[in-house]
Amino acid sequence: MVDMAMNEMNAKSIADDLADFLGDHPGQLARVHSVFPHAVNLLIGEYELITLTNQGDIPPMGVLVDRGETFTKLIKTGDEILLDVDHFRAVSRAFTMDLRDAETWKTGSMLSIDGRPVADIARIRLTLIRWLAKQPAQGLLPLLPRLARQSLDHKPANDNIYSRYIANDLEVFTRAINISDWECALRLADRLIGFGIGSTPSCDDFLAAYLVILKIADRLNPGRFPWVPEFNQSIAHKAKNRTTLISATMLKHAADGKISQIHQQLIQTCLFNKNGELLHFADLVMKHGATSGGDFLLGLICALEWYQAAITNTEKEGERAWVEPNQPQPMPGI
């Protein structure tokens, strides 16, 4: 009979980790932590962030709202939201969010059985690099040629102070991971976490891509990369005090292999035999969160370099092969 009113919203999807959380902790009171045009972060206690968004990309601990307009106009920092079991409700009655019909988005659904052959991944990585070179070079992207170790038909970079400053550190970091010198990489991460512009600083987005790729590699090849869990958790732990809460939350999830849906889709297309338009997803990621997308893609390209090599070696050396830390690995030709 009646169209949905402005302030009564429905959740289209809910991340499964959030569903679990609400089931375990019903009746929480959250406070609005930050408001963006298409997303709102709610804070429970000191550290737990929940994201409400309507921009079509649902993050871990997130809810996708089915509103087209800027629903965030109803909400401001400091507002209190009651997190009931099946709905969220602003204490001010400004809005309610019905969760009952929401589909569950599996945050950990990235692992499917058929991994792509290495050659495929290499080809995909190249495609991404060439595509990324054509995008506006914001954030860390001016460093693409250097970090991707490609000479490219590249427009003069729209250099910025942040990317200039961090160039060396980023390069050394990627090299350290490539030779699996994870302890060195971890020390270098001290020079990266929290660096860059944005409420998720550029280097954090860069690192997030790494964490996810590392985690996937670890899960697909149990025991092959024994340093990954500790490495990932260390990064997440460092992030707690060294960067914004929003970014630390992102890194925390990434350390567990969890990332927002469009990033998840992109990575899935890169690594698994899953039908999907690579560049379509890349474009979605690029558009998401302004420079965050570009920084993440750069990190992905660099992490894929490691991944290719890591998988190649395990393929070469068979099931029980171990990769020794600190042992120089041959750099694959591109």
Added chain:
Amino acid sequence: MTLHTSIKRNAYYDSVTLMLLSRELQKLEGVEDVLVGMGTDLNLDLARDLGLATSEFEGLTPNDLFIAAKIDEAVISMKAVEDAFKEQLNKSAESESDEDYQAPSLRSAIQALPGANMVLISVPGQYAAAEVEDALDAGLHVMLFSDNVPVEDELRLKQKAVEKGLLMMGPDCGTAIINGKPLCFANAVRRGKIGVVGASGTGTQEVTVQVHKLGEGLSQVIGTGGRDLKEQIGGLMMIQGFESLIADPETELIVLISKPPAPSVAEKIYRIAKTSPKPVVIDFIGGDRAAIEAVGAIPCISLEDAAQKAVKALRGQAYEDFTGFSLPEVQIEEIVEKAVAKLKDDQTELRALFTGGTLADEAMKLLGVHQAIYSNIPLTPEMAIENLPAGRGHICLDLGEDQFTRGRPHPMIDPQTRTEFFRSHIDGQTGVILVDVVLGFGSYSDPAGAVAASVREIRQRLSKQGKDVVVIASVCGTDLDSQDLNQSIKTLEAEGILVMPSNAQAVRLTDLVMQRIKKGA
């Protein structure tokens, strides 16, 4: 060249915004260098390496935004840089600053406010009772706007309030005016000698507005909440309010407003009325006239009538039931004729869309005499809106009822609900549309404008079928209300809406038009 750092705590902006900002700030005359970023250690390192560090860096946390600038103070001030920053931000981000102290709890608020005497509670229903309890324990009066409070809690809390001689107005109490100050949904009315105790929000509003229009004023307007006169609660607040008005030196006449109370409760009230030294006007909407007269109180046939009788009785003038119109009969007849002439033969149906519950109720009671009206507040169960045969029939809806306000603002606060009903419920068979337009505190900033816009849309839609429609409205507001009563009326009339001086008259006019339509059919 001097260095300055500007800090915004817990400020979050996306990178594009910040990049643009940086660029804009860099362009400013007199700015040699500027870095904008979150106060992470590494960003601050960069700032230091760029030679932009100041002592403020010590206090920065990763969740703070900083603007570190090197400027030529002969050319530009840091304040100007900050202003430029703000200007850029205002384009996208919403900004609302609140300098007021916000207490973390009721207790601390009471401490911060010596002499606090009233607590206004509008938190979710399931938490409200506990807060009311605390307030009463602290010796404060309570106005409880929240609904969905269990009736057992209401009883317990009201008993406590009565014991302590305190007011517990509610739950679901939307209207009160204490010491001349409107609380929640109430109109700006002059102070005076008439005291009101009302269980019905918009009913109370209409009465106070009419009293004001007639030139008198209100001493105190006490709300009781919608359930107060039910058997289980026993009219505790109605009685409490009634007695306090009898004892109040400023009050010379008392008006009681409610839907018909449970018989035992009515009894109690009549008993008090009987011994009241002050005249009592009782509007138990559709209530027992004889019983009211028997105790020497003055019965009413409408909210407007209650106000008129109260004013007349206060002035020692004779009064009688006001069943007619302010305009001369001849003019009313003209209006009715013109209205019906606008309609085609198949335009026979009523669509009454109310935001005020008691006003809707009043409409139902008066209109329901002559026609069968489907409603979400039906006079009999068979007339429940769900029984509406294939959407055909007369409809009168109280859009403020629970089923329409779950999870959304009340239609008095936000006209969107009614706007949608205009679209969904009105078609080529609608002959008459009846609405209330409620002004005052708590109400939307331009309810008349919203109604006018909806009517405009309807008219455009219907004109494509070669049709028009009759729209009748009343405005519950005073010349002191912020929504500009006169302008509101003009706005409505500009859309061809017939604006009547009270809900009762609007309803009566609607009735006449509908009868005329029937005759013509």
Added chain:
Amino acid sequence: MSVNDLFKQELKVVNLGLKSFHNDLKSQGVTVVQVNWKPKAGGKKNMLNLLSKLNKVKQS
């Protein structure tokens, strides 16, 4: 302090809930304090497991 005492005093309000009520009162010059309300700890209710309700699974 009885109701009739209240009538003789200056109204001083503590507002728990909707900010708009606070703003309206303030605009009339009424002394009012806003409370940053939170529900009391140990809030009861609804222990339904959300997962059992949200059992529609979407392959992403």
